[in-house]
Amino acid sequence: MYISHLSLTDFRSYAQADFELGPGTTVFVGSNGVGKTNIAEAIGYLASLSSHRVSTDAPLIRFGAERALVRARVARGGQATAVELEITAGKANRARINRANPVRARDILGIVRTVLFAPEDLALVKGDPANRRRFLDDLMVALRPHHAATRGDYERVLKQRNALLKSARSGRYTAAHESTLEVWDQHLAQAGARLLRGRLDVLELLSAHLGTEYAGLTDGSKAATARYRCTVVEELDDDGGTAALPATALPPSAIPSASQDRDRQDPAGGTREAGAVRAPGLEGAGIGDLERMFLEALAAHRKKETERGITLVGPHRDELDLFLGPAPAKGYASHGETWSLALALRLASYRVLGEDDPREGAGPILILDDVFAELDADRRSRLAAVVAGAEQVIVTAAVAADVPSELGGRVLRVTPGHVSP
Ligand SMILES: Nc1ncnc2c1ncn2[C@@H]1O[C@H](COP(=O)(O)OP(=O)(O)OP(=O)(O)O)[C@@H](O)[C@H]1O
Ligand SMILES: [Mg+2]
CATH class of the missing domain: 3.40.50.300 (P-loop containing nucleotide triphosphate hydrolases)
Known part of the structure; x- marks a missing residue:
């Protein structure tokens, strides 16, 4: 267009x-x-x-x-x-x-x-996780505008649940709080599961392009990959964040088998673009699965959340880790590599949007x-x-x-x- x-x-x-x-x-x-x-x-x-x-x-x-x-x-x-x-x-x-x-x-x-690339996009690689969450959500909404409501619903429920957790912390945590919280848990899990599913769809679409776009901008010696780290399925550390665990520390379901790994290698020894973006623990999860996982995670973190007065699990705390070769991009990538990776993320979204409406002139x-x-x-x-x-x-x-x-x-x-x- x-x-x-x-x-x-x-x-x-x-x-x-x-x-x-x-x-x-x-x-x-x-x-x-x-x-x-x-x-x-x-x-x-x-x-x-x-x-x-x-x-x-x-x-x-x-x-x-x-x-x-x-x-x-x-x-x-x-x-x-x-x-x-x-x-x-x-x-x-x-x-x-x-x-x-x-x-x-x-x-x-x-x-x-549109797909807009600007110097501010360096933050996609170097900045805090909110930049990368926004990148995913913006692409999700550009692809399916009805997801603007998905995002809005989640933010609204989250705000209300946080307000309740905060008041429970400053007052005493009572049975009344507990039952109101349970209602908000349901709402949060429902809205959160839809948001997560939307993000996972976007990750799948990006997966086919991120590696290729980065390779096209550089000499191709390092593969660009990404891993979605979801607070709903991963262990939280004491600060309520998820640790950037090496793949071997992930739950068994999240570790690709050796044969899957072999499948990812192309004959030239490079990393094939399919599978360049992974979401360990969430592969194949439908909205119903995600909702159930979300509720389990909320139950597991109930004590911590009421102590801290804030919602610790959910897509608002998730992270998209970016890697160049084996090393995380954040903190390791050079200035030029950071530019190329940020640009590759934008070009990958450009490809995703192009494939979504492949008609001539669209x-x-x-x-x-x-x-x-x-x-x-x-x-x-x-x-x-x-x-x-x-x-x-x-x-x-x-x-x-x-x-x-x-x-x-x-x-x-x-x-x-x-x-x-
Ligand atoms: N709300 C506003 N009302 C009036 N002027 C504004 C407003 N917001 C920004 N400007 C002016 O717009 C100018 C910046 O425009 P812009 O960022 O598009 O510049 P640019 O041509 O891209 O510059 P650069 O080459 O440095 O990136 C500034 O002079 C700023 O004062
Ligand atoms: Mg400018």
Whole structure:
């Protein structure tokens, strides 16, 4: 798909900006601070209803304005859709599709699909687990917009259960607390099982691509793999976290047999991409299984949770461990490896979304914010080759010469508040 026209009103540094875009590559060039990332952010926001830079909406609205408007014409296959999103700080955002009556913002999810890669994504590798959970959940929602509710339900139940645990801790833990807690356990396990199942689906889809994308960006000497560490099935340490246990310390069910391991080796001795992302202890678990496991885990941690006044098990405490070769990426990977791995995660999601709707002209929009300046010549051209197949690529760069010439495309100049050909 591609955006053929974008209009920003009171969005970030733009009072009003209107410009045409085409399929293929568009490079936004301008000095630091002129508003290039603001454009990338606006397009990303249309797709995900969240910013890759801030967690609240207020900074998205131009200083002194009350609301921001992002409008886009989207071409998907032969079909054109007009989407309009009104962002009001502290209030529910509203949207319109094809100039019809306003709808909930959530209703536009799925119209625009983007994969955005930005320097902030280094946190996918180096940052705390919340970054990686969000990565999985965002992809889950991009694939199946109804999962926005799955995530919302879980967060709401969790908040209420935590409030109860906290009050039980500050007061005395009574029989009344216990029976109310049991009700919340049911709700949490139900919502949590759906969220976990959604994440597991995403992990399975990513598994086919993570290794290949990382190998494509590098010389292929290290295999990129990932392991989902689920608090519902793993031992918690004294701090309520799961230890990054070596595979041999996992429960027997989680250890792949030697023959499975052999299956993973391709004849060249490398790691085949299938199986690059594992979720020990959860393979093949259906929603009913997950719910039961969740309830068992809550029962097992009842004492600890009431002492600490917080929910210690559940998808909100899970981690996605990333590895390059045998070593964890976090704490071990070099700066360049960290970049490549973060980029490989985004490119893998780009592949997943592309496979989800393989129709001609339906692929996601790829947004690369300030990426090329950070890569060496070899990685630049590898990335250019990957990107060449995308329906629409939005690139931002402070220096036009950093963008590989083989990408071609149109250049738009950005000056404060303005975009011009
Ligand atoms: N809500 C807002 N209202 C007005 N101006 C804003 C708002 N939010 C950000 N800005 C301005 O937008 C500019 C930053 O824009 P942006 O991050 O897009 O720059 P950039 O072109 O990507 O720069 P760089 O090359 O350094 O990444 C800053 O000057 C900032 O003051
Ligand atoms: Mg920028």
